[in-house]
Amino acid sequence: MTKLKEHKPSKMEALKAMTPADRRRAIFDGIMNNAMFIIIALVIIYVAIKNPRFLSVPSLVNIISLTAAKLPIALGVGGCIILAGTDISAGRQVGLAACISAGLQLTTNKLFPGLQVMPIPVVLLCVLVACALVGLVNGFFMAKFKLHPFIVTLSTQLIVYGLVLLFMQLGTNGGQTLSGMSEGYRNFIIKPLFTLKTSSGPVTVPRYVLYSAIITTLVWVIWNKTAFGKNMYAVGSNEEAANVSGVNVSKTIILVFVMAGMLYGITGFMDAARIASVNATTGLNYEADAIAACVIGGISFVGGIGKVSGAIIGVLLLQIIFAGLNFLSVDANYLYIVKGLIILIACSIDMRKYLVRK
């Protein structure tokens, strides 16, 4: 994002001095580098014309709430991408967290018959520990055996899914969907933070928007204001150089994945209460949305590049597109095709920047 800002003024000045051929190329480059934003702007305009309710307050609050719900997982995956890696176990970890959260908060518990509703801090701690452990496994195999992140997280994705399925078989549940969570837990997450009065009635902003904002701030501080954050960017941009420069590369990789795990945990913890019904497929394909959001927001697969603001913009734009398609009454099945195309296009545009420079 800043890169664009830095280059723009000099480009404008230089544009006039160029030959027509160079000018055409410069303009084309400018369009290509911002293609994702241009496409999204066009989508917004198109949808708003077709269905003006798209830009109404309830719709916008809905988009912001969904963005808040998806932001922690995107930030987790973002850290992995900055390391020049990826994490395809993210969605299953969210599922694990959601199942644990729900399982410990049922009013009539079939998983653990006779278990009282647990205090919320205990539940959160269980979820964070469980997902941090998965992250630890991910990071450990990457750091110590230099395995490709894709291979490691593919394995843990399968393992975590298996664990979730087994978890859902506990007690007399027999793999059934979990619903009927305690009021306290649901309120903790979705109770209105404040209510906006609009012409079409009151619109509430749920509490988890605040939680998400706090977490995002925390991640921003960690990425930008701690040695660990600096080391993460360093390892992502040049692992060898980081090793020579006194960075503990293994520790950095492991910590990034542990932190990612905890962020997935929080996502799952919020999602269980938000959706109110959880089963083994909860979280399926969440990593696809998260990865798409990151690449739209300029967190590059080249490694070492990416900002928290990028992740926020990415998630927001993605939710705008989904909401827009919804307003156009597009068949939900098309969403997958759209997501796939977005990842493909966003990555191509991103890589193009680096190809040109050679």
Added chain:
Amino acid sequence: MDKNNETVLLRMEGITKEFPGVKALDGVNLTVRAGTVHALMGENGAGKSTLMKCLFGVYSKDAGHIYLEGQEVNFKNSKEALEHGVAMVHQELNQALKRNVMDNMWLGRFPMTGPFTSEKKMYDATMEVFNDLGINVNPKTIMSTMPVSQRQMVEIAKAVSFNSKVIVFDEPTSSLTETEVEHLFKIINMLRDRGCGIIYISHKMAEIKRISDDITVMRDGQWVATRPAAELEMGDIIKLMVGRELTNQFPPKTNVPGETYLKVEHLTGMYNQLKDVSFEAKRGEVLGLAGLDSSGRTEVLESIFGIRTRKEGTITLDGKPCKNRNSGESIKNGFALLTEERRATGIFGVRNIRENTVISSLNRHKKFGPFLSSKSQVEDTQYYIDAMRTKTPSQETQIRSLSGGNQQKVIIGRWLLTEPEVLLLDEPTRGIDVGAKYEIYQLILNLANEGKTVLMVSSEMPELLGVCDRILVMSGGRLAGEVDAKNTTQEEIMTLAAKYV
């Protein structure tokens, strides 16, 4: 082909290339006669590689003409240039490392038998070129198993195999040993005798004087002079290149070595050929490490710094044993290592100058618990930008957009911020232009004057003789001997370097 020396093979006239805000080339001329070696010289950033990129169509020139044997040409890419007999041996090798030598030679133009590639034809054709050039490499060797120098030879053979009339060598000797340089020169002389025109880009003065017929000097994107090599002395060339007189290549030596400070005993590598290396270094001393490529010079530094596993060996600093098991520990113990390959193990290319500067000394900035102060990071970075006179638009500039010399200054700044007592410098001036080299020599001597111990590896012997107090000579992973820099000769060092080969 005409062997008349006056036949002009390649003529570039008034080549101009502008980038937004910068005039990279301004009416540059270059005329290469058949059967001659034409050296192209200039500091980093003078426009040598931009000129070559215009020739090969990597950049489109804004103005000017290129004539090949009298015909105007305008190549769109290097493939087209190759087809017209213009080839380039790149400084940085682009090879398919996991494939073998002959695959790399014939990539993109495999000899065929019917619809199938023919291994036999490929082998024979490769051997023919190798025999012709006197290269002793098995065409079936996998690229990645060969040393860089041999890979470079393959690259040269590939350029020759196109029956090229004009061949550009871009810093071909930067990773070659003395004997390999001799071999390369033999090949170049042979090509010259066949009537090829050679464009030779290098920073090494002695080589240029030996090999070239004509010299063209560029400065700041402009053509400065083209003269017969015989008419120019080394001093003249430097003067033309920097636009001012460099009276001395090396600053005066003012450091006085004190008492013994660093002791290295029985250093032996676990996974490399390093064997039983022991030496001592004093406070305020610049200790050189000479030797051929892969003689273990780099391994000595990296083993001391703990990024190579030691099988045996102790390191004692000021009487205290140092374990140095990893870079973090070594930094705490007061060591710093400037690595040889700046791109691969030095810079964080996509990150900015500030982050590249502070990465090894983040603890200095922990002003509020675990949180880093931005202000102190900015101050530290600015201090070293000023102190080293690093040329950069801002602290937020990506380091990869700086020139090699400026990148090196940033990395040296990074290490000085760790407040080291012992500096391990591996080829500190590689790929850096004359002016910046002088500054780095001065810096090394200043550090010695402050009482720091400097260990310096270099392939350029004049540099070692000019800057060091003593020189250790490595050979075949062992310490072959030690010489006093004031009373030794290059011959003595070379003899020692060949001791265990």
